[in-house]
Amino acid sequence: MRPDGVVLRAQGLTKQYRRVLAVDGVDITVGTGERVALLGPNGAGKTTTLLMLLGVVTPDHGWVEIAGHRLPRERSAAAANVGFAAGYLPLPERLRVSEFLRMFGHLYGLVDPEPQIRLGLERFRITELADAMGNELSSGQRTLVGIIKATLHRPRLLILDEPTASLDPDVALRVRTGLADLCAADGTALLVTSHDMVEVERLCQRVVFISSGRVVADGAPAAVAASFGRDDLEGVFLHLASQPREK
Amino acid sequence: MSATARRIRVLAVARRHAYVLQRAPQRWFDVVFWPVVDALLFGSLGVYFSRQSSIGRAGVGLLLAGILLFHVVFQAEISLATGFMEETWSRNLLNLLVTPLTEVEYVAGVVLFGLAKLAIGVGTVALAAWALFSFNVTDLGFALVPLVAILLVVGWSVGLVVIALILRVGQGAEILAWGLLAMVMPLSGIFYPVNALPSGLQPVARALPTTHVFAAARRVLQGHPLPWGQVGVAALGAAVLLAASCLFLVRMLALFRARGYISRHT
Numbered sequence: 001m002r003p004d005g006v007v008l009r010a011q012g013l014t015k016q017y018r019r020v021l022a023v024d025g026v027d028i029t030v031g032t033g034e035r036v037a038l039l040g041p042n043g044a045g046k047t048t049t050l051l052m053l054l055g056v057v058t059p060d061h062g063w064v065e066i067a068g069h070r071l072p073r074e075r076s077a078a079a080a081n082v083g084f085a086a087g088y089l090p091l092p093e094r095l096r097v098s099e100f101l102r103m104f105g106h107l108y109g110l111v112d113p114e115p116q117i118r119l120g121l122e123r124f125r126i127t128e129l130a131d132a133m134g135n136e137l138s139s140g141q142r143t144l145v146g147i148i149k150a151t152l153h154r155p156r157l158l159i160l161d162e163p164t165a166s167l168d169p170d171v172a173l174r175v176r177t178g179l180a181d182l183c184a185a186d187g188t189a190l191l192v193t194s195h196d197m198v199e200v201e202r203l204c205q206r207v208v209f210i211s212s213g214r215v216v217a218d219g220a221p222a223a224v225a226a227s228f229g230r231d232d233l234e235g236v237f238l239h240l241a242s243q244p245r246e247k
Numbered sequence: 248m249s250a251t252a253r254r255i256r257v258l259a260v261a262r263r264h265a266y267v268l269q270r271a272p273q274r275w276f277d278v279v280f281w282p283v284v285d286a287l288l289f290g291s292l293g294v295y296f297s298r299q300s301s302i303g304r305a306g307v308g309l310l311l312a313g314i315l316l317f318h319v320v321f322q323a324e325i326s327l328a329t330g331f332m333e334e335t336w337s338r339n340l341l342n343l344l345v346t347p348l349t350e351v352e353y354v355a356g357v358v359l360f361g362l363a364k365l366a367i368g369v370g371t372v373a374l375a376a377w378a379l380f381s382f383n384v385t386d387l388g389f390a391l392v393p394l395v396a397i398l399l400v401v402g403w404s405v406g407l408v409v410i411a412l413i414l415r416v417g418q419g420a421e422i423l424a425w426g427l428l429a430m431v432m433p434l435s436g437i438f439y440p441v442n443a444l445p446s447g448l449q450p451v452a453r454a455l456p457t458t459h460v461f462a463a464a465r466r467v468l469q470g471h472p473l474p475w476g477q478v479g480v481a482a483l484g485a486a487v488l489l490a491a492s493c494l495f496l497v498r499m500l501a502l503f504r505a506r507g508y509i510s511r512h513t
Binding site: 015017048054055056057058072076077079080082084086088089090092093094095099102103104106107108109110111149 | 249255271338339342507
C-alpha cells in the first residue's frame with residue numbers, strides 16, 4: 001500500500017544527448033516514506049533520470065516537484081528536502097571525515113550538525129573513522145560516509161545511485177540495515193538504483209523498471225516479476241537487458 | 248531560506264577551502280612564493296635601470312607598485328578560480344550541486360576565503376618590497392583604497408569567466424586561470440603608460456579597467472593627486488566587466504545543466 005502524501009512527483013521527463021535519446025517521457029512518483037527502486041540495464045537512463053530529479057541536469061521536456069517545490073525555480077528549497085549519495089563519488093582528499101560531514105551539515109543549513117554526525121556514524125557503525133582523511137577510506141567506507149552525508153539533515157527523500165556497487169556482503173548488509181533503520185525512524189522515502197536484484201527485493205516496496213529511456217513496469221516486486229512471466233526481478237532484468245536498445 | 252542558513256553555507260564553503268590551503272603545500276606557491284619572486288625580480292630590475300638611466304630611485308617604486316597592485320588582481324582571480332577547480336579535482340562538484348547551496352552563496356564563500364589569501368599574498372609582496380628595496384606601499388596613501396577595490400572586482404570577474412569556461416569546455420580550460428591574466432598583464436600597462444604599447448594594441452589596453460588603475464597609481468607615486476576621472480572610468484569598466492562575467496557564468500551554467508556536462512566531473 002502506498003503511504004499517504006507525495007514527496008517526489010516527476011512527469012514526462014525527456015532528455016536527448018546529441019543523437020541519443022537517454023530518457024523518453026518518464027513519470028515517477030514517490031510517496032512519503034516509500035522505498036522505491038529505479039531499475040534497468042546499463043544505458044537505460046537511470047542516472048540521467050536521477051540527475052534530472054536532483055536538478056543537476058535540465059530536462060528537455062517534463063517537470064519535477066520535490067516536497068511541493070518545483071524545479072528549477074525552487075531548486076534550493078527542494079534540495080533541502082533531499083539527500084543524495086552515489087557509490088562512485090569519492091570524498092574530497094584534503095578533508096577528514098568529520099570535517100566533510102560538518103561541511104555538508106552546514107550546507108544543508110544545520111547550525112550544529114554534531115549530534116546528527118554522531119548518530120550517523122553510530123548508525124552505520126563507523127565511529128572510528130571520524131578523524132580519518134577522505135583518501136584513506138576503502139570504497140565501502142566511502143559509501144557509508146556518503147550516505148551519512150546525505151542523511152544529516154533528515155531529508156524527506158533519499159536518492160541513492162548504486163549505493164552497494166562493489167561492496168562486500170558485510171558492508172552491503174550494513175548499508176541495507178542502516179537505510180531500513182533510517183526510513184523507519186525518520187519516515188524518509190527512498191529512491192535507489194541498483195543492479196543487485198536480491199538487495200532490491202529485500203529493501204524496496206516498489207520497483208520502476210526503465211528500458212531504452214522509458215518506464216516499462218511499475219509496481220511491487222512480485223507483481224512486476226509476474227507481469228513479465230518471471231520468477232523474480234533478476235529474471236525481469238535479464239529479459240530487459242537482452243532486448244536491443246531502441247534508438 | 249533563512250539568512251542564518253545562507254550565512255552558515257557561505258562560511259562552510261570558506262572553511263572547506265581553508266582546510267585545503269592548510270593541507271596542500273603546493274597552494275602556498277601562489278600565495279607566498281610567487282609574490283616574493285615577483286618582488287625580487289621587479290625590484291632588482293628597477294634598481295638596475297635606475298643606475299643606468301636618469302629615472303633614478305622613482306623607477307624602483309613604479310615597478311614595485313605595479314607588481315604589488317597586479318597581485319591584487321591575480322590573488323583575487325586565482326583564489327576564486329582554483330577554489331572552483333578544487334571541486335573538480337576532488338570530484339566534489341556533484342555533491343555540491345545537490346545541496347541547497349546557491350551559486351551566489353558558493354561564490355561568496357570562495358571570495359570570502361580568497362580575501363584571506365589576498366591579504367597573505369599582497370602582504371607578502373608588500374613586506375618583501377619593504378624589506379628588500381625599502382619601498383613602502385602606504386606611500387600611495389588613501390588612493391590605495393579605491394584602486395584596490397577596483398582591482399578586486401576585476402580579479403573576481405576574470406575568475407568567474409574562468410569558472411564559466413571550465414563549466415563549458417571542461418578541465419582543459421583550467422590553464423586560463425593563469426593564462427587570461429598573463430594577457431591582461433602587458434595590456435594593462437602595469438609598469439608603463441599605454442603609449443608604450445604597439446599602436447594597434449593601445450585601444451584594447453584603454454578598454455581595460457586595470458589600465459586606468461595602474462595609470463592612476465603612477466600619477467599618485469609621481470606626486471600628483473589621485474585622478475578621480477580616471478578612477479571613475481576604471482570603476483565603470485569594472486562594473487560592466489563584473490555584470491558581463493555574471494551573465495556569462497549564468498549562461499554557461501544553464502548550458503552545463505542542459506547538456507549534462509556533470510558527467511565530466513563524476
